Amino acid sequence: MIECRELTKMYGDLYALNRLNLQLEPGDVYGFIGPNGAGKTTTMRILATLLNPTFGEASVCGYSIYNKPREIRRAIGYMPDFFGVYDDMKVTEYLEFFAAAYRIRGPGRAKKVDEVLELVDLGYKREALVTSLSRGMTQRLGLARVLLHEPEVLLLDEPASGLDPRARIEMRKLLKRLRSMKKTIMVSSHILPELADICNKIGIIERGKLEFNGDVATAIRQVRQSSIYLISVGDGKAIEAQTFLKGKPGVSGVEDSPDPDVFRVTLSQGIEDGSFLAEDLIKAGFRLRRFGEEEIDLEDVFMRITQGITN
Numbered sequence: 556m557i558e559c560r561e562l563t564k565m566y567g568d569l570y571a572l573n574r575l576n577l578q579l580e581p582g583d584v585y586g587f588i589g590p591n592g593a594g595k596t597t598t599m600r601i602l603a604t605l606l607n608p609t610f611g612e613a614s615v616c617g618y619s620i621y622n623k624p625r626e627i628r629r630a631i632g633y634m635p636d637f638f639g640v641y642d643d644m645k646v647t648e649y650l651e652f653f654a655a656a657y658r659i660r661g662p663g664r665a666k667k668v669d670e671v672l673e674l675v676d677l678g679y680k681r682e683a684l685v686t687s688l689s690r691g692m693t694q695r696l697g698l699a700r701v702l703l704h705e706p707e708v709l710l711l712d713e714p715a716s717g718l719d720p721r722a723r724i725e726m727r728k729l730l731k732r733l734r735s736m737k738k739t740i741m742v743s744s745h746i747l748p749e750l751a752d753i754c755n756k757i758g759i760i761e762r763g764k765l766e767f768n769g770d771v772a773t774a775i776r777q778v779r780q781s782s783i784y785l786i787s788v789g790d791g792k793a794i795e796a797q798t799f800l801k802g803k804p805g806v807s808g809v810e811d812s813p814d815p816d817v818f819r820v821t822l823s824q825g826i827e828d829g830s831f832l833a834e835d836l837i838k839a840g841f842r843l844r845r846f847g848e849e850e851i852d853l854e855d856v857f858m859r860i861t862q863g864i865t866n
């Protein structure tokens with residue numbers, strides 16, 4: 556659905572995009588993650604045929620950006636990171652205006668406007684002035700606008716940026732809804748945890764270079780090669796339990812954690828299932844109070860990949 560090959564954009568001698576290669580299949584929800592200035596907007600603007608690359612290839616729905624821009628524009632919904640809304644316009648008027656621009660005519664137009672308003676949960680604001688909407692509602696209106704012509708592919712540039720936590724949750728719900736409608740979605744963010752559970756693939760980009768491309772589980776594995784368990788035992792026997800586990804086959808390290816009651820056990824590389832630790836402790840007479848795998852800190856994964864600290 557989307558393909559970039561060696562896509563490159565230079566501004567003077569600055570590589571805004573440096574030989575970007577990526578591919579999205581139909582139904583993919585691709586999280587495009589990177590810090591400010593990484594090249595996310597540049598990529599999306601090129602795919603939306605609003606900006607020409609310096610060299611390289613890109614296509615959307617099989618159409619090349621070089622010779623089929625009209626077809627691409629019809630097939631995509633592009634929501635830029637900043638878009639203007641017009642003063643003195645009601646929500647419905649705003650959408651009617653864009654529906655007209657998409658040549659949606661007749662009674663179908665009002666119906667379509669209602670439909671997209673329902674989809675983004677803004678039906679109750681149909682008579683409100685667009686300038687009176689909160690930032691979260693404005694973003695949802697922007698999304699409604701790019702859904703009017705029923706595009707197969709959505710390019711959403713930081714739809715959740717500048718939103719408060721509640722509005723972020725709403726935006727995530729909305730993305731999940733679009734995912735279930737089988738849209739192919741490329742959505743950017745500078746925050747990995749925000750997108751990790753919505754996307755089936757992610758790309759991590761920094762200074763124009765794609766540092767990682769694949770699924771979230773692979774990203775985590777690349778950063779953290781061994782499983783870590785957090786364990787707590789009763790009767791003040793933490794130190795005894797640590798000594799007991801040290802040097803056992805399958806255990807590569809035992810150490811304290813910030814919580815004095817809890818210690819961390821790192822498994823040897825290649826061993827993922829640490830349930831034997833619990834069995835051994837119980838057999839040896841320890842009372843388990845807490846046992847579980849340490850949660851992955853996705854922010855940490857992101858930092859390490861962008862700093863090149865993998866493997």
Ligand SMILES: Nc1ncnc2c1ncn2[C@@H]1O[C@H](COP(=O)(O)OP(=O)(O)O)[C@@H](O)[C@H]1O
Pocket residue numbers: 566569570571589590591592593594595596597598
């Ligand atoms: N019109 C422009 N002229 C010069 N440099 C630009 C222009 N647009 C973007 N850049 C530079 O290209 C790089 C990528 O920008 P951008 O794609 O907007 O990043 P992101 O969206 O990831 O924050 C940045 O270093 C930015 O300063």
Ligand SMILES: [Mg+2]
Pocket residue numbers: 592595596597636712
């Ligand atoms: Mg940007």
